[in-house]
Amino acid sequence: xxxxxxxxxxxxxxxxxxxxxxxxxxxxxxxxxxxxxxxxxxxxxxxxxxxxxxxxxxxxxxxxxxxxxxxxxxxxxxxxxxxxxxxxxxxxxxxxxx
Numbered sequence: 001x002x003x004x005x006x007x008x009x010x011x012x013x014x015x016x017x018x019x020x021x022x023x024x025x026x027x028x029x030x031x032x033x034x035x036x037x038x039x040x041x042x043x044x045x046x047x048x049x050x051x052x053x054x055x056x057x058x059x060x061x062x063x064x065x066x067x068x069x070x071x072x073x074x075x076x077x078x079x080x081x082x083x084x085x086x087x088x089x090x091x092x093x094x095x096x097x098x
Contacts, residue, residue, distance in 0.1 A: 002068035026051030049084035
């Protein structure tokens with residue numbers, strides 16, 4: 001499932017780039033909850049924080065996602081450790097390689 005999310009985010013980025021629109025995406029996986037019809041939880045917050053660190057046209061993933069897709073054909077570039085606003089600890093991030 002994590003590999004599919006990375007592939008989908010990359011496909012969306014590529015399709016929009018062809019239209020002259022640049023996006024950035026951040027991916028993490030973890031426990032979520034539905035509250036008042038909205039998806040919430042720490043995993044959602046982490047994904048949003050990762051997205052805010054992505055450069056234009058970049059898909060960034062947490063080390064959790066990178067670990068889960070081990071053995072797939074996906075390639076990543078290490079972007080180092082980062083502090084995510086409101087999230088404890090340092091988080092290692094990876095950019096999806098093209």
